[in-house]
């Protein structure tokens with residue numbers, strides 16, 4: 001039996017770090033939403049007891065290090081399943097980009113195997129399993145738009161943000177999320193106004209949402225990688241309503257409502273950045 005599942009990327013509209021926890025992780029307060037840029041995952045059940053991962057890109061591992069593999073392995077162990085699965089990943093989301101691609105692939109595998117192996121787990125139970133794989137996997141299980149707290153796994157759903165275009169550009173550098181958190185100077189942060197962003201989304205106020213885009217991790221990544229700063233400057237110059245780095249970066253996104261400005265930013269960035277996308281904000285939960 002085969003199943004096809006969409007695994008959408010996320011962006012962080014707001015990302016605050018409150019403090020460093022005793023377990024070494026950071027206590028977060030983030031507002032995240034899904035966008036219409038997605039990997040496609042094909043699951044095929046196997047009678048043999050093994051997990052096979054395949055993808056067309058050399059940038060992701062095809063063994064037990066793959067987050068999709070980890071998701072399948074976790075489900076198999078937890079529910080003592082002696083069958084296997086072949087996972088094909090059609091990768092469209094840039095890797096190690098701050099867009100949660102690996103987390104979304106893992107979440108898609110959890111949702112898919114729940115159906116294919118008839119496990120009858122609730123979405124909350126799947127999200128709890130997801131948290132064992134990575135901090136962003138729980139959010140990706142629900143999809144849509146949410147306030148994420150804790151390490152990222154304590155999720156409160158929110159309505160979809162106002163309709164707009166998201167233009168994304170990823171410079172050809174990779175960042176390690178762990179390194180960025182490690183370099184963060186907690187004493188000198190300019191904290192986002194999470195409450196104002198919540199109000200903007202709850203009242204569907206586009207201008208207020210744009211005014212309150214904020215990410216404390218920019219303080220680290222922008223200093224390490226001046227090209228990220230340059231992309232932000234250019235997006236503003238080409239007419240973006242607001243611009244922010246997603247997650248730990250290095251992808252930067254611009255929000256715009258007018259089609260013509262979206263085109264101008266897209267074309268302008270394409271001149272020197274080879275991974276540029278113009279997509280719609282989705283913000284709707286997974287079916």
Ligand SMILES: C[C@@](CO)(OP(=O)(O)O)[C@H](O)COP(=O)(O)OP(=O)(O)OC[C@H]1O[C@@H](n2ccc(N)nc2=O)[C@H](O)[C@@H]1O
Pocket residue numbers: 012015024025026027028030097098099100103133134135136137150151152177178179181246247248249
């Ligand atoms: C920064 C964010 C924002 O959405 O996204 P990305 O840039 O990765 O997309 C997330 O917090 C990333 O989540 P995720 O990529 O799942 O992180 P994990 O694999 O769980 O952790 C990677 C490393 O980041 C650090 N980490 C992560 C989450 C957290 N709340 N505190 C941390 O200090 C830890 O050092 C951990 O070893």
Ligand SMILES: Nc1ncnc2c1ncn2[C@@H]1O[C@H](COP(=O)(O)OP(=O)(O)O)[C@@H](O)[C@H]1O
Pocket residue numbers: 059060061065066067068089094095096097098099100101102103105106177247248249
């Ligand atoms: N299915 C997957 N897709 C993308 N990256 C994966 C996957 N499985 C494991 N990885 C590894 O996870 C790391 C983070 O990838 P990704 O989820 O794309 O980035 P980010 O956490 O910045 O959004 C990369 O180093 C990559 O090699």
